[in-house]
Amino acid sequence: MSYPKIEFLFLSEEDMIRAGVKNMPGCIEAMEEVVKCLNSGDYVMGGENHNSHGSQVSFPKDSPFPNMPKDEGDDRRFMAMPAYIGGPFDLMGMKWYGSNMANKALGLPRSILTVMLNDKNTGEPLCLMSANLLSAYRTGAIPGVGAKYLAPKHARVCGICGPGVMGKSSLSAIVATCPEIREVKVKGRGKKSLEAFVAYVKKTYPHLERVEAVETVEELIRDTDIAAFTNSGGTDPSTYPFVKGEWIKPGALIIGVSCFDMDAEFMKAHTTLVVDNMQLYEAWAEEFPYPSFGANNIIGSKFTDMVHDGVITKDDIYDLGDIIYGKKPGRVSDDQIFIYSVGGMPVEDVAWGKVCYDRARALGLGTKLTLWNKPDLY
Known part of the structure; x- marks a missing residue:
């Protein structure tokens, strides 16, 4: 039996940029299709439940093996x-990355990412691509899809907690x-990163009337129409930015891309809770036994803890796909406050990777690599 030659495409970051990886409106459109696939069940992720976020390797605090990495930082x-x-993507793939906060001292990003796309039937590689921009x-x-369906009308003020890559992309x-956003507030921990973020926003969005750094979460939230938490955080909820209900503007949308916390009773009584894929949070509840919030720092895990505690029922948590498809109501009043949890899933990387891969092929971008001309052992 003979086997065909296998080649696959390598796309550098420069190739990805030329292929449109930074086309945010196009990415939002693709992510809306992803949310629809998630809601209809047309996807598979890892684990027996088909909803695992991924497999993580963490290192021990100490080890007798001198070459083994140690958990020495965030x-x-x-x-x-x-x-x-x-759906329109119909592809298998995987995101793979290493992350180390100490990278910054070396002039490297905290995380260095690649995505591999594979044929869904044969498993053969189709494309290996630089994925830092893709992931960002x-x-x-995904917050953009949420804003499309949940944001208050005529939103003018946006708050960003965390002046990093996720803050910029959100x-x-x-x-x-x-498009009526005219003011941006940002909260961070370091003066240098805050100044760099403010300068970036002013240069990138010259139509904005005001861009300012604030010192407290209260300043960030008060009089803000849309707030996104994109900050880094660990496993201790007491260290997360805390949002008091009295600070929230009626009608506001608060997006949890990363960690923040709120009072459970306030959320129950005064907000509508929305997640990007309910099954992901149920999988997290299995992987991180109660209390899940903290072990997993996304606010949606607090929602499932609230179900466990009997504060709310599962039906009180809306899936964004149900709102898109009209199965659940979205915004029904101007004063309605939404808390929207964004978990982040590899289906999103594969989907946007597929769009960029197709565009790269159409433009003749990338470098062809040979896996084999003929397999040596079969």
């Missing part, structure tokens, strides 16, 4: 995130979805 891990996504833009685009999606 966000020290490796992560493999496989997924199949159907799909991360921001702001990009919010501005693309809510």
Whole structure:
């Protein structure tokens, strides 16, 4: 039996940029299709429940083996995130990355990411691509989909907690979805990063009337129409930014891309809770036994803890796909406050990767690599 030659495409970051990876409106459109696939069940992720976020390798605090990495700082891990996504994408793939906050001292990003796309039937590789920009833009685009359906009308003020990559991409999606935004507030921990973010926003969005750094969460939230938490955080909820209900403007949308906390009773009584994929949070509840919130720092895990505690029922948590398809109501009043939890899933990376891969092929971009001309052992 003979086997055919297998080649696959390699796309550098420069290739990805030329293929449109930074096209935020296009990415938001693709992510809306992803949310629809999630809601209809046309996807598979890892684990027996088909909803695992991925497989993580973390290192011990100490080890007798001198070459083994140690957990010596924030966000020290490796992560493999496989997924199949159907709908208009119909492709298998995996995001793979290493993350280490100490990278910044070396002039490197905290995380270095790649995505591999594979044929869904044979498993053969189709494309290996640089994925830092891909991951950043799909991360921001999911808040953009939420803003499209949940944001108050004529939103003018946006708050960003965390002036990093996720803050920039989330702001990009919010501005693309809510074109009447005219003011941006940002909260961070370091003066240098805050000044850099403010300068970036002023240069990128010259139509904005005001861009300012604020010192407190209260300043960030008060009189703000859309707030996104994109900050880094660990496993201790007491260290997360805390939002008091009295600060929230009626009708506001609060997006949890990363960690923040709120009073459970206030959320129950005064807000509508929305997640990007309910099954993901149920999988997290299995993987991180109660209390899940903290072990997983996304606010949606607090929602499932509230179900466990009998504060709310599962039906009180809306899936964004149900709102898109009209199965659940979206905004029904101008004063309605939404808390929207964004978990982040590899199906999103595969989907946006597929769009960029198709565009790259159409433009003749990338470098062809040979897996084999003929397999040596079969």
